Amino acid sequence: MTFAVHRAQRAPLALACDARVLLPWLVSFLRDELLRRRGIKHAVLGLSGGVDSAVVAALCARALGPERVTAFRLPYRLSSPSSLADAATVATALGIHLETIEITAAVDGYLETLGRSATVDARRRGNIIARMRMIVLFDQAARLGALPIGTGNKSERLLGYYTWHGDDAPPLNPIGDLFKSEVWELARELALPDIVVTKPPTADLEADQTDEGDLGISYRVADPLLALMLRGYSDAAILARGACPEDVAVVRRRLEATHWKRHLPTTAVVSDTAIDSWYLRPVDYGVL
Amino acid sequence: MSALDRPLSVALVQLSPEKGQPERNISLLTDAFSTIAGESLDLLVLPEAALTGYFLEGGVLECARTSAEMAQLLGETWQRVSPRPIEIVAGFFEIDDGVLYNSSIALSITDQHILTRHVHRKLFLPTYGLFDEARFVTRGRHLRCYDGVGGRTAMMICEDMWHALVPTLAALQGARLLIVPSASPGRGFAPGAILPQSLERWQAVLRHTAAEHGCFVLYAGLAGFEGGKGMTGASMAIDPFGELLVQAPLLEPMILRVDLDLTEIALARAALPLIGDLQEIAPDLLSDVYRSRGVSP
Numbered sequence: 001m002t003f004a005v006h007r008a009q010r011a012p013l014a015l016a017c018d019a020r021v022l023l024p025w026l027v028s029f030l031r032d033e034l035l036r037r038r039g040i041k042h043a044v045l046g047l048s049g050g051v052d053s054a055v056v057a058a059l060c061a062r063a064l065g066p067e068r069v070t071a072f073r074l075p076y077r078l079s080s081p082s083s084l085a086d087a088a089t090v091a092t093a094l095g096i097h098l099e100t101i102e103i104t105a106a107v108d109g110y111l112e113t114l115g116r117s118a119t120v121d122a123r124r125r126g127n128i129i130a131r132m133r134m135i136v137l138f139d140q141a142a143r144l145g146a147l148p149i150g151t152g153n154k155s156e157r158l159l160g161y162y163t164w165h166g167d168d169a170p171p172l173n174p175i176g177d178l179f180k181s182e183v184w185e186l187a188r189e190l191a192l193p194d195i196v197v198t199k200p201p202t203a204d205l206e207a208d209q210t211d212e213g214d215l216g217i218s219y220r221v222a223d224p225l226l227a228l229m230l231r232g233y234s235d236a237a238i239l240a241r242g243a244c245p246e247d248v249a250v251v252r253r254r255l256e257a258t259h260w261k262r263h264l265p266t267t268a269v270v271s272d273t274a275i276d277s278w279y280l281r282p283v284d285y286g287v288l
Numbered sequence: 289m290s291a292l293d294r295p296l297s298v299a300l301v302q303l304s305p306e307k308g309q310p311e312r313n314i315s316l317l318t319d320a321f322s323t324i325a326g327e328s329l330d331l332l333v334l335p336e337a338a339l340t341g342y343f344l345e346g347g348v349l350e351c352a353r354t355s356a357e358m359a360q361l362l363g364e365t366w367q368r369v370s371p372r373p374i375e376i377v378a379g380f381f382e383i384d385d386g387v388l389y390n391s392s393i394a395l396s397i398t399d400q401h402i403l404t405r406h407v408h409r410k411l412f413l414p415t416y417g418l419f420d421e422a423r424f425v426t427r428g429r430h431l432r433c434y435d436g437v438g439g440r441t442a443m444m445i446c447e448d449m450w451h452a453l454v455p456t457l458a459a460l461q462g463a464r465l466l467i468v469p470s471a472s473p474g475r476g477f478a479p480g481a482i483l484p485q486s487l488e489r490w491q492a493v494l495r496h497t498a499a500e501h502g503c504f505v506l507y508a509g510l511a512g513f514e515g516g517k518g519m520t521g522a523s524m525a526i527d528p529f530g531e532l533l534v535q536a537p538l539l540e541p542m543i544l545r546v547d548l549d550l551t552e553i554a555l556a557r558a559a560l561p562l563i564g565d566l567q568e569i570a571p572d573l574l575s576d577v578y579r580s581r582g583v584s585p
Contacts, residue, residue, distance in 0.1 A: 001316060001541070003301075003323045008525065008534035008546035232555040240295075240549070 010241050017182045019189035023059075026174045026186075030063035033172050034147060038288055042146035045170075046133055047071035047098065048204060049086030051187050051196045052175060053151040058094055058190045059174050060149055066095040070144060073100040074133045076107055076205075083204050089193050101140075103132045126205035130166030137170070147172060155180040155219050158226050159251070160258025161203075161211065168261075179226065180219035217250050225251045295547035296438045296465075297330045300523040304512030304541040307341040308351050310361070310380075314339070316541075317365050324543055325370035330437045332366075335469050335510040335523075336379035336390070336445050342471035343514050344381065348424045352383035355407045358393050363402030371399040375437045377508075379445060379469035381425065382409065388425045392443045392469045394434055406434035410445040411454065418473055418517065431457055438465040438504070438550060446470040450493055459501035459563050460570050464528075464553050466503050468494070471510040473517035474538070483538075487520050491532065499530025502557035504548050511541050528556035 034040045043060040047053050053071075060069045073087050084100075091098035107128055111120055120128075137148045150173030156162050157176060175183055180201065187197045201211040201219065212218045225248060228238050235248050260266070264276070273279055301320045305313040317339065324332075336342060339361075340351040353361065358380045366374055374397050382391035390410040396403040409428025413421035431454060433442045442458030442465075449455060449468050458466060476485025483491075490507070498505040504527060511521030524535040525546040536544045557563060578584060 001319050003320050003541065003543045005323060005543045005545055006534070006536055008544070010547075232558060234551070237549060237551060 017178070017185055019182075019185045022178075022182075022186060023062075023189055026059050027063045030059060030149075030172070030174055034064065037284065038147065040145070040147045042068045042070070042144050043149050044070045044072065044137055044141045044144060044146045045149045045151060046074055046137055047087040047090060048151075049073075049080075049083035049090070049196065050199075050201060050204075051192070052153050052180075052183055053087075054090045054192050054196045055183055055187050055190060056149055056151045056173075056175060057090060057096055058187075058192060061094045061096050067097075069094070069096040070140070070146065071096050071098050072137060072140060073098065074103050074136055075100070076102075076129050077104040078205070078207055080202075080204055080207075083202075086193075086195050086199070090196055093193050099140075101136055103129065103136060106135075107132050122206050126203065127163045127166060129205055130163035134166055134169045149173070150176060152176055153180050153183050154178055155223055155226065156211070157262060158230075158258075159215060159222065159254045160261050161215060161254075162261075164261050179223040181223045215250070215254070217247055221247050222251050226255065229255055292330070292437070292439075292550060295549050297328055298506060298525065298546050298548060299324050299327075299329055299332045300506060300508045300525070300536065300544040300546070301332060301334050301338075302509060302511045302521045302523045302536050302540070302542050302544065303335060303338050304510070304519070304521075304539075305337075305339055305341050307514060308344055308347045310339040310351055310353065314361065314365055317362075318369060320543060321366055321369045324545070325372070327545070329372070329374055331375045331377070331506075333467055333469065333506050333508040333523075334376070334378035335508045336392070336471040337381060337510060338378045338469070340381060341514050342510055342519065343517065345420070345424060348381050348388050349383075352381040352388050354384060355382055355391070355393055355404060358382070359395050359402050359404045362393070363395055363397045366397050367399060367402075373398040375405070377443060377467050377469065379471070382407065389428060390421065390425045390445060391428070392445055392467075394436060394441070394443060394467075396437075405436060406432065406443065408432075408443040408445065410448060412447040412451055414447045418475070431461075433458060433461045433463050436465065438548070441465040441467060443467045443469070446472065449497065452497070455497045455501060455503070456566070459503060460567060463501075464503055464550070465548075466497065466501075466505045468505065468507045470507055472520050473514075474520040483522075484520060487522055487538075490520075490522070491524070491535075494524065494526050495530040495532060498526040498528055499556070499560065501563045502528040502553055502560065504528055504550070504553070509536075511539050513539070528553045529559075 045056055057071050071091050073084055141148045148170040150170035152162055152167045153175050154177050202209050238248055269277055344351055362376055362378055376395045379392045382389040391407055393407050394405040396405055411428050413427050415422040433440050440462040442463040444454050455466055474484035474486055494505045494507055506525055508523045509521045510519040512519055521536055521539050523544050525533040527533050534546050536542055
């Protein structure tokens with residue numbers, strides 16, 4: 001007789017999450033951290049017009065009610081007008097407060113104090129912009145009795161594609177363990193305006209900037225590679241699953257070069273009671 | 289660790305043999321072997337009672353073979369179709385010194401030799417519901433691993449696997465690959481079920497076992513109807529994270545090809561080091577069992 005041969009396919013390099021399950025979970029996280037643990041009823045966040053901050057805004061609105069969420073547009077003179085418009089579209093769709101604070105004067109004011117001879121490249125200026133936005137957000141949170149909520153995703157955290165002590169500064173982040181691909185899934189589940197789900201991701205720190213252009217790889221390609229690397233797969237094993245060698249090299253290099261960015265500052269240990277070596281207490285230990 | 293530095297190439301051969309005709313079923317086996325003889329394969333797994341069918345009742349006596357006879361029969365069949373080295377695991381009814389067992393044999397075959405690596409005799413003989421095994425065969429009394437092409441390996445036959453202790457003891461002996469020849473009649477067709485409930489339970493048991501111990505699990509199921517009882521087939525491979533890599537269709541004789549990335553064992557055990565934890569305290573726990581039964585270990 002003839003035997004049919006059924007061949008197992010290697011697991012595709014794809015990520016999948018069930019946004020329907022994830023969504024209430026993340027809303028519960030925000031309620032627990034803000035309301036139960038801190039007694040804070042108001043959230044602030046920067047609304048860039050991109051998908052990450054739109055998702056976080058929507059989660060905050062569900063957790064606290066839209067009237068207790070204030071989103072800030074924090075444009076610099078190079079910011080894209082379309083980003084501002086998209087942020088407004090999101091705020092309107094969610095029914096949250098939207099305020100706009102131009103940071104050009106603050107950023108350029110600092111740059112001008114350096115003198116005309118100073119040459120500040122795009123990277124330095126981008127970091128200044130990102131940190132200035134956090135200065136504003138923390139201050140506005142203090143004004144409103146609110147807490148700033150982070151909007152960085154796992155992909156950019158792993159690739160080191162953010163400003164240290166800038167984008168990563170807020171004490172809470174509901175999407176920091178979600179790959180960009182998963183954030184997109186969540187955005188669809190939240191029925192966010194199409195424009196923020198479909199447009200190319202951008203840090204919008206320079207004209208015509210895109211994440212893909214800066215990183216040399218798209219999140220759709222990078223995310224499954226990161227997922228395998230985090231589980232301990234060697235590059236050879238990942239290549240055997242059909243990945244492109246150039247992509248693996250880019251992702252591996254960025255991952256390995258940015259461990260420091262995912263930690264607090266390195267402290268010289270000189271005692272037996274060093275914080276985080278001996279003096280260890282969980283983040284939710286004690287009374288706030 | 290296995291000496292292999294490449295994926296382990298496996299074929300699960302889902303047979304539907306003619307009842308009680310081991311020699312005649314050799315032609316079936318030859319057809320199956322011929323289908324994949326040209327491939328680079330490391331391990332080939334056949335179901336429980338692969339060459340005879342499962343429900344033999346008193347016919348076990350006529351159909352049983354010694355392990356040496358089975359080794360020769362399987363080995364020579366492979367050698368006739370391929371000079372390539374292969375490891376074969378197959379379930380069969382064994383006779384040894386007049387005693388009958390439901391066994392599985394692991395063979396290492398080249399064009400020069402047929403070497404028996406290990407024979408496992410089924411420990412748990414289902415004798416309830418549809419089954420009457422203990423009436424016709426004697427239970428095995430030992431579970432031992434052997435060093436196969438995929439590294440330390442244990443065979444367990446059908447119900448052996450449903451007792452969580454059995455794969456646990458194999459894992460404690462260092463097993464990284466669990467091979468399960470099986471003959472399971474499908475039963476339980478509840479509203480809304482996609483698979484027979486018996487098969488859903490199989491999946492749950494195999495996946496949980498693989499994940500708990502960080503082992504690959506290979507399940508080869510006998511296929512087709514035996515006097516109204518539908519042997520599910522549904523052969524499957526599960527990775528050490530407990531993920532179902534692939535599952536064959538129900539009932540149909542066929543060959544399932546799958547490559548196992550053995551490096552995933554270390555990754556899975558690093559992520560969930562349960563077997564390492566158990567190895568530390570298992571001797572204490574087991575000595576408590578002996579003590580409670582008033583016997584010395």
